[in-house]
Amino acid sequence: MSEPGTPAPLAVGDLVEVEVGPVAHGGHCVARHQGRVVFVRHTLPGERVVAQVTEAREGQRFVRADVVEVVTASPRRVQAPCPYAAPGLCGGCDFQHADLAYQRELKSAVVHEQFSRLAGMDVDVAVEALPGDDRGLGWRTRVEFAVDESGRAGLRQHRSHEVVPLDTCLIAEPRLLATGVLGRHWSGERAVDVVAPSRGEAVVVPVPESSSTSEVPVVTEHVAGQRFSGDFEVSARGFWQVHPAAPAVFVDTVLGWLEPRAGETALDLYAGVGLFGAALAEAVGESGRVVAVESDAAATRAAEGNLAAYPWSLVVTARVDDAFGVPRPARKGPAQRRATRQRKLRRHPLLPPGADVVVLDPPRTGAGRDVVRQVVALRPRAVAYVACDPAALARDAAYFRDGGFTLRRLRALDAFPMTQHLECIALFEPGA
Numbered sequence: 001m002s003e004p005g006t007p008a009p010l011a012v013g014d015l016v017e018v019e020v021g022p023v024a025h026g027g028h029c030v031a032r033h034q035g036r037v038v039f040v041r042h043t044l045p046g047e048r049v050v051a052q053v054t055e056a057r058e059g060q061r062f063v064r065a066d067v068v069e070v071v072t073a074s075p076r077r078v079q080a081p082c083p084y085a086a087p088g089l090c091g092g093c094d095f096q097h098a099d100l101a102y103q104r105e106l107k108s109a110v111v112h113e114q115f116s117r118l119a120g121m122d123v124d125v126a127v128e129a130l131p132g133d134d135r136g137l138g139w140r141t142r143v144e145f146a147v148d149e150s151g152r153a154g155l156r157q158h159r160s161h162e163v164v165p166l167d168t169c170l171i172a173e174p175r176l177l178a179t180g181v182l183g184r185h186w187s188g189e190r191a192v193d194v195v196a197p198s199r200g201e202a203v204v205v206p207v208p209e210s211s212s213t214s215e216v217p218v219v220t221e222h223v224a225g226q227r228f229s230g231d232f233e234v235s236a237r238g239f240w241q242v243h244p245a246a247p248a249v250f251v252d253t254v255l256g257w258l259e260p261r262a263g264e265t266a267l268d269l270y271a272g273v274g275l276f277g278a279a280l281a282e283a284v285g286e287s288g289r290v291v292a293v294e295s296d297a298a299a300t301r302a303a304e305g306n307l308a309a310y311p312w313s314l315v316v317t318a319r320v321d322d323a324f325g326v327p328r329p330a331r332k333g334p335a336q337r338r339a340t341r342q343r344k345l346r347r348h349p350l351l352p353p354g355a356d357v358v359v360l361d362p363p364r365t366g367a368g369r370d371v372v373r374q375v376v377a378l379r380p381r382a383v384a385y386v387a388c389d390p391a392a393l394a395r396d397a398a399y400f401r402d403g404g405f406t407l408r409r410l411r412a413l414d415a416f417p418m419t420q421h422l423e424c425i426a427l428f429e430p431g432a
């Protein structure tokens with residue numbers, strides 16, 4: 001028996017019947033069982049379901065669970081188009097059981113909730129479909145399939161290393177499946193990457209168990225926006241947006257909001273292969289200046305080629321925090337903390353002392369307080385922040401506000417239909 005007022009203990013495998021509350025960040029909804037918070041997958045707000053506990057950690061105030069029976073279904077529930085998008089199977093998609101418009105409403109609610117909770121900001125945002133995406137299927141142009149012990153390719157279960165072998169993946173671009181990747185045996189490989197670039201044939205890249213020096217092919221991606229168009233060379237294992245409509249929409253939004261002018265200085269932070277850097281370079285022209293900062297050496301090699309037509313641009317291979325001379329985010333362990341203390345924190349000599357416009361496109365962890373402070377110290381007239389995690393963006397939006405900037409525009413784009421993920425683009429400007 002639990003003490004009065006303390007939530008009931010729950011263990012993995014327990015079944016609970018719950019009324020399902022709102023969607024939460026992470027691809028699940030919130031329910032309560034005898035005072036205990038239960039994050040339930042494969043359900044929707046307003047449903048009554050029986051769920052089985054899948055994770056219950058000592059000291060954690062919540063447990064995770066997955067649906068085993070829908071007692072009362074949401075009117076927005078649909079049959080998942082993919083047979084693998086179900087409890088205990090593939091963890092790649094989170095929302096196939098909701099109609100596509102509702103998936104976007106759920107993601108909008110998550111963005112609103114994250115900004116409210118982490119930044120105290122009330123944002124009004126509706127997640128938009130990307131152009132041409134009316135079914136949410138067949139869009140994913142890059143997939144890293146995992147390989148199981150018997151050499152079959154598949155994707156992992158949710159929060160697990162277990163590989164679910166697949167014979168299809170409905171969100172994958174059809175050219176990617178036409179390579180036959182899911183029908184072949186990949187014994188000896190850890191994973192297999194498949195890319196369907198916008199120019200040329202799909203490419204299959206086996207990823208061996210042990211590190212390999214084998215050459216990774218380079219693919220060409222074409223971006224045809226309204227404000228910018230160009231070609232980019234990208235390693236088949238490097239970073240590029242996975243939705244084919246995303247790069248053009250992101251670049252058009254960023255250019256439309258920043259309105260870079262001839263002669264201005266622009267920074268492209270977390271630059272990848274230079275998507276925003278090239279667009280900024282074209283806009284500021286030869287009397288301007290662009291500095292692109294990216295930590296991955298293969299990406300900066302590609303960026304140098306992609307920006308070669310703009311000799312007024314410069315690519316710096318460095319972590320953004322290192323380039324600004326600020327401490328890296330705290331790492332666990334005394335050795336790592338000592339190494340962090342001992343590192344000399346010096347600003348990169350090629351970083352300009354100020355900038356007119358800045359683009360930030362960090363990984364899921366976001367830019368963080370110290371990088372935001374450094375961006376603010378550049379005294380830019382406008383900052384565009386492209387974010388794949390609304391929680392990190394909301395946290396950093398509060399740092400921008402602390403630095404005297406205001407969130408002027410916010411767009412949320414469904415660049416990952418059927419999954420919980422989305423992309424946000426925010427515009428910050430100095431002043432109230």
Ligand SMILES: C[S@@+](CC[C@H](N)C(=O)[O-])C[C@H]1O[C@@H](n2cnc3c(N)ncnc32)[C@H](O)[C@@H]1O
Pocket residue numbers: 239240241270271272273274275276293294295296299318319320321361362363
């Ligand atoms: C979301 S991607 C954006 C890439 C590029 N802006 C684009 O749109 O294609 C984030 C990039 O940041 C790089 N990155 C991750 N951590 C970094 C850091 N601390 N400093 C600099 N670059 C980093 C990754 O290698 C990756 O290329």
